Amino acid sequence: MRINLMNFISKPTMRIGSSFLLIVCLASMMTGCVPAPTSPVPIAEIGVTNGHLLVQNHTGHVWFNAKITIDDKYTYKVDVLPAVKSSLPLSDFVDEQGHSYKRGLLSVRNVTIDVADTMGNIRHFRW
Amino acid sequence: MVIISKYKLSFSLLVLICVLWCSFYWTRVPMAGFKTPAASSISFRFGYFSEQEGEIGDSIKQFRDVSYFVASDQLLQSHPETLASQIYPIYDGSTTEQRFNQAYPHVPTGTLPGYGKSVYTASHGNARMFFLNADRLSDAGDDQLEWIRRTANENKKLFNFVWLSKDPKLPEVWNAFRAAGINAVFIHDSVYVLKLAVTQQSSDDMPTEYEGWEVWDLNRLKEKPFITVLEATDNTLFIKAENKQGQVLDQLEQDAQNLASWNLTTLKEKQEIPLVGIQSIWRYHSGSEAIQSALPEGGDLVGEGPIIETSHTETVPLPANDWRSPEYNDSDWKFGRAPLGNTNNGERQTYVQTNLETVKSPTYYFRKSFDLDVDPKELSDLVLNIAYEDGYAVYLNGQEISRDAILSGILTESSLAFPNEFTFYRRIDLKAHLNKLLKGANVIAVEVHRSHPSSPNLFFDLALSVESE
Numbered sequence: 001m002r003i004n005l006m007n008f009i010s011k012p013t014m015r016i017g018s019s020f021l022l023i024v025c026l027a028s029m030m031t032g033c034v035p036a037p038t039s040p041v042p043i044a045e046i047g048v049t050n051g052h053l054l055v056q057n058h059t060g061h062v063w064f065n066a067k068i069t070i071d072d073k074y075t076y077k078v079d080v081l082p083a084v085k086s087s088l089p090l091s092d093f094v095d096e097q098g099h100s101y102k103r104g105l106l107s108v109r110n111v112t113i114d115v116a117d118t119m120g121n122i123r124h125f126r127w
Numbered sequence: 128m129v130i131i132s133k134y135k136l137s138f139s140l141l142v143l144i145c146v147l148w149c150s151f152y153w154t155r156v157p158m159a160g161f162k163t164p165a166a167s168s169i170s171f172r173f174g175y176f177s178e179q180e181g182e183i184g185d186s187i188k189q190f191r192d193v194s195y196f197v198a199s200d201q202l203l204q205s206h207p208e209t210l211a212s213q214i215y216p217i218y219d220g221s222t223t224e225q226r227f228n229q230a231y232p233h234v235p236t237g238t239l240p241g242y243g244k245s246v247y248t249a250s251h252g253n254a255r256m257f258f259l260n261a262d263r264l265s266d267a268g269d270d271q272l273e274w275i276r277r278t279a280n281e282n283k284k285l286f287n288f289v290w291l292s293k294d295p296k297l298p299e300v301w302n303a304f305r306a307a308g309i310n311a312v313f314i315h316d317s318v319y320v321l322k323l324a325v326t327q328q329s330s331d332d333m334p335t336e337y338e339g340w341e342v343w344d345l346n347r348l349k350e351k352p353f354i355t356v357l358e359a360t361d362n363t364l365f366i367k368a369e370n371k372q373g374q375v376l377d378q379l380e381q382d383a384q385n386l387a388s389w390n391l392t393t394l395k396e397k398q399e400i401p402l403v404g405i406q407s408i409w410r411y412h413s414g415s416e417a418i419q420s421a422l423p424e425g426g427d428l429v430g431e432g433p434i435i436e437t438s439h440t441e442t443v444p445l446p447a448n449d450w451r452s453p454e455y456n457d458s459d460w461k462f463g464r465a466p467l468g469n470t471n472n473g474e475r476q477t478y479v480q481t482n483l484e485t486v487k488s489p490t491y492y493f494r495k496s497f498d499l500d501v502d503p504k505e506l507s508d509l510v511l512n513i514a515y516e517d518g519y520a521v522y523l524n525g526q527e528i529s530r531d532a533i534l535s536g537i538l539t540e541s542s543l544a545f546p547n548e549f550t551f552y553r554r555i556d557l558k559a560h561l562n563k564l565l566k567g568a569n570v571i572a573v574e575v576h577r578s579h580p581s582s583p584n585l586f587f588d589l590a591l592s593v594e595s596e
Contacts, residue, residue, distance in 0.1 A: 012133075015134070016134075016136045016137055019134070019136075019140070020137070023140060023141075023144065049580060051487070051580065052580040052581075054580075062428045078539075078541075080422065080537065082428070082534075082537050082538055082539055083534065083536055084536065084538065084542045084543065085542070085543040086539065086542055086543065087543055087580040091487075
């Protein structure tokens with residue numbers, strides 16, 4: 001005799017179960033959206049505090065005329081960025097209109113760094 | 128309301144996830160930083176079996192906190208089961224040098240050419256151990272004393288020990304040990320120590336015929352067997368006789384810093400001339416893009432060497448607008464009495480004489496000028512005493528002379544130090560930088576960096592002195 005299991009599960013329970021599975025799937029998909037690092041050698045280590053962007057230059061070289069951009073909009077230009085960890089005030093990042101960066105709930109979604117390499121070519125790194 | 132009651136479990140799950148997400152956001156999970164384990168204050172702990180006979184295997188098992196042991200070749204050969212890489216043998220003439228060379232594969236060979244393994248040295252932490260061949264110390268052309276002098280001077284350690292199998296009975300040997308700054312010489316049951324370093328004698332310390340040395344005769348200890356333990360905490364050395372239960376039967380204590388103020392060759396106290404005292408008045412300025420550091424052509428921007436010297440160690444003068452330059456105009460800088468800083472530590476706050484404002488930059492700059500009346504060529508040492516948190520770099524007349532807790536190379540006002548414990552007046556020997564002093568006006572410039580832009584702690588005070596013999 002065949003037993004249909006679906007008959008033993010009530011409709012509300014199915015709804016709850018399917019909702020829970022949907023949430024788990026969504027959470028799994030979101031955590032899987034972090035892009036894998038493209039460079040085998042760490043170029044820099046990026047960190048964010050409430051008021052500063054922390055950049056650890058791992059290249060072993062001093063970066064000259066570095067341009068650091070957050071959220072594709074606010075830029076910070078510095079003549080020299082040594083091969084140590086540096087703290088750059090977020091309020092010193094400005095957009096094209098000269099507005100200072102204000103940290104919000106979903107801020108600092110990405111960071112890009114443009115520096116000249118030893119040959120003088122501009123290199124572009126994005127996190 | 129009907130929808131909520133219909134999907135109450137789903138709604139509850141959604142609320143729960145929102146609460147969890149909000150709590151994650153509100154707890155401000157640190158994006159950078161780490162926790163370091165508490166450092167042990169004991170820098171080393173060595174054991175020495177002074178007797179020629181007896182049991183050592185059990186002691187090695189019982190003294191698990193002892194990292195290395197020393198014993199005579201004769202004692203080790205009578206206990207072949209205990210031969211291990213953590214035991215350093217002393218050549219005592221009980222066998223030939225060739226057999227000794229073969230018996231201990233872990234002992235470095237050819238440390239002093241021509242002596243095989245009978246003469247060697249080992250370093251652990253801030254201690255160096257010299258193992259000598261006593262039979263050959265009296266030979267004409269023996270190199271051991273010159274080798275000790277050279278080794279001790281080239282790579283200075285706070286504590287230096289010598290093991291010998293017998294007293295060479297030659298005053299020149301003992302004078303050479305003293306001049307090399309050897310803290311203690313172990314010969315069987317006798318521990319010879321430099322009197323100048325001793326802060327607490329053992330119960331049986333006796334004078335010796337050798338100038339500057341006194342001896343502790345371990346043979347007079349009533350309880351046996353025992354093991355002699357060498358243990359150091361910061362600058363303090365303890366030499367203890369401990370029984371198998373680890374109880375201290377007797378001990379003596381040395382302070383390595385006591386030797387620093389003496390010329391150990393002549394046994395005359397060095398004359399110290401203060402140039403900059405602690406709690407001096409300093410000019411200071413918070414980190415700002417207006418404070419310029421030049422990048423001299425040919426300078427090493429990331430190297431470990433002084434950054435203002437080229438690879439050929441030629442001095443590169445800094446422009447007058449570089450804050451490290453002696454010619455820099457700091458007249459618009461504030462001035463205040465050291466220690467300068469700010470802290471959230473109540474006890475440390477009582478030391479601070481000048482509170483520094485917390486600013487966006489993690490850096491503060493300090494400058495001070497001083498005069499030197501004597502010719503630097505007549506001086507024998509340059510000594511820095513510095514209290515700091517977290518990292519610093521010191522420049523004397525535009526050239527770097529000291530740095531700690533921050534990477535080498537050029538620094539800017541945004542540079543961060545390593546997370547670092549507060550350092551309270553650390554003494555640093557800068558003899559190699561005596562040539563940077565000038566007769567007349569000199570300028571010392573210091574940059575102190577926090578380890579994190581939000582760190583509540585920054586601390587600085589500095590004393591600079593020279594010594595003449």
